[in-house]
Amino acid sequence: MTISSIEAIALIDANNFYASCEQSINPHLRNRPVVILSNNDACIIARSPEARALKIKMGTPYFKEKERLSKLDVAVLSSNYSLYADMSKRLMNLLKNYCEEMEIYSIDEAFVSIYRPNDKNLYPWARKLRTLTYQNLGITITIGIGENKVRAKVANKLAKNIDYSAGIFDLARTKDENSYFKGISVDKIWGIGKQTSKWLKSKGIKNAQELRDMKENEIIKKLGVVGKRLQLELKGYKCLPIKKSNKSKREIQVSRSFGTPITKLEDLTQVLAIYAIQASAKMRSQSLKTSAISVFVRTSKYSNQKYQRVAHKKLINATDNTNAILKIVVALSKEIYNPEYKLSKAGVLMQDLINCHYLQKSIINYKSQEDIKKSENLMRTIDLLNKKYNNNAITWAITKKPKEWTINRNLLSHTSTTDIRKIPTIVI
Numbered sequence: 001m002t003i004s005s006i007e008a009i010a011l012i013d014a015n016n017f018y019a020s021c022e023q024s025i026n027p028h029l030r031n032r033p034v035v036i037l038s039n040n041d042a043c044i045i046a047r048s049p050e051a052r053a054l055k056i057k058m059g060t061p062y063f064k065e066k067e068r069l070s071k072l073d074v075a076v077l078s079s080n081y082s083l084y085a086d087m088s089k090r091l092m093n094l095l096k097n098y099c100e101e102m103e104i105y106s107i108d109e110a111f112v113s114i115y116r117p118n119d120k121n122l123y124p125w126a127r128k129l130r131t132l133t134y135q136n137l138g139i140t141i142t143i144g145i146g147e148n149k150v151r152a153k154v155a156n157k158l159a160k161n162i163d164y165s166a167g168i169f170d171l172a173r174t175k176d177e178n179s180y181f182k183g184i185s186v187d188k189i190w191g192i193g194k195q196t197s198k199w200l201k202s203k204g205i206k207n208a209q210e211l212r213d214m215k216e217n218e219i220i221k222k223l224g225v226v227g228k229r230l231q232l233e234l235k236g237y238k239c240l241p242i243k244k245s246n247k248s249k250r251e252i253q254v255s256r257s258f259g260t261p262i263t264k265l266e267d268l269t270q271v272l273a274i275y276a277i278q279a280s281a282k283m284r285s286q287s288l289k290t291s292a293i294s295v296f297v298r299t300s301k302y303s304n305q306k307y308q309r310v311a312h313k314k315l316i317n318a319t320d321n322t323n324a325i326l327k328i329v330v331a332l333s334k335e336i337y338n339p340e341y342k343l344s345k346a347g348v349l350m351q352d353l354i355n356c357h358y359l360q361k362s363i364i365n366y367k368s369q370e371d372i373k374k375s376e377n378l379m380r381t382i383d384l385l386n387k388k389y390n391n392n393a394i395t396w397a398i399t400k401k402p403k404e405w406t407i408n409r410n411l412l413s414h415t416s417t418t419d420i421r422k423i424p425t426i427v428i
């Protein structure tokens with residue numbers, strides 16, 4: 001725990017990320033109000049600043065606003081996650097060249113550490129970074145700078161809320177910190193959840209300044225070391241390190257809600273098989289194998305009938321082989337199926353993941369080296385072909401029956417940054 005004035009932490013956050021990605025690849029959408037819909041085109045989940053200015057609310061069901069949106073000439077799009085994931089990768093690749101360390105915090109947010117120059121002024125660095133991301137990706141970012149992660153988060157909030165900040169705020173260089181801290185309600189502070197903020201308010205602690213200055217032992221009594229760290233960070237001490245994100249994942253999940261609910265077992269089995277194929281390929285791309293598989297299903301949150309089930313299988317030998325995984329998933333799907341319910345979401349989880357390089361061989365159910373090699377070669381060949389000729393060039397017969405349960409994405413933009421066939425053509 002140190003007070004460090006040389007090293008600063010910045011929280012870099014892309015503004016209106018989903019809408020900005022869409023505006024970036026489609027010039028017709030620039031300066032136009034744009035909204036993005038959730039899976040199955042259900043609710044509004046992102047808005048461009050132009051759409052915010054029209055007072056279009058987050059979370060509104062699309063069908064309720066459809067008419068008004070069309071009258072206001074708002075561009076409405078289905079969420080295009082492959083575009084956002086690709087733009088995120090590009091954004092992070094750019095940012096990492098301009099900092100010491102980076103922790104990717106979410107699809108559009110990263111904590112970075114950066115040394116202060118002799119004059120301690122990081123505004124020129126931040127301005128350059130904003131210009132570069134806009135020039136290269138068409139995305140505007142907000143940069144909050146502080147001595148640590150909590151203060152960088154607070155600074156980011158200030159950079160967004162204060163007009164004259166032009167998207168950059170350095171909390172370590174303000175003269176009147178208290179006037180800013182007073183304006184930040186406790187429930188807006190990173191790490192303070194609903195329950196905690198209720199408790200704090202009952203104690204008369206309403207804003208960041210009061211939280212920073214409240215009695216330490218009271219915080220520790222209620223929130224333990226987590227609360228103490230948070231308070232120390234608000235004071236300017238550094239307690240939370242930048243986590244470099246090359247650790248392997250602990251689980252891989254593929255799940256979706258369906259456009260039309262599923263009622264037949266063969267449809268459920270097919271959808272889970274498709275997710276299992278995707279999850280297996282994902283594992284292999286990260287050199288991971290699974291030692292436990294779960295499948296789950298549930299009815300819609302809005303339905304009167306409530307049903308949810310999970311089925312689970314532990315494996316003796318960890319595997320990344322799609323054939324082996326499919327057999328298990330198909331068997332598990334029978335355990336969770338119930339013909340009396342309309343099933344609206346299902347998913348597959350690969351758990352207890354093990355890095356292939358540190359794999360222990362089991363003596364039970366032991367396969368010959370030759371069999372293992374054969375199965376690895378087969379999977380590698382399938383992955384290579386799918387990479388070369390677009391996903392699903394080679395897949396399993398179980399996925400091939402045409403289906404109604406696919407996600408509705410009727411307003412999807414092109415995936416022009418990830419699919420060579422979708423690159424726009426210019427006719428001269």
Ligand SMILES: [Mg+2]
Pocket residue numbers: 013014015016017108
């Ligand atoms: Mg954002």
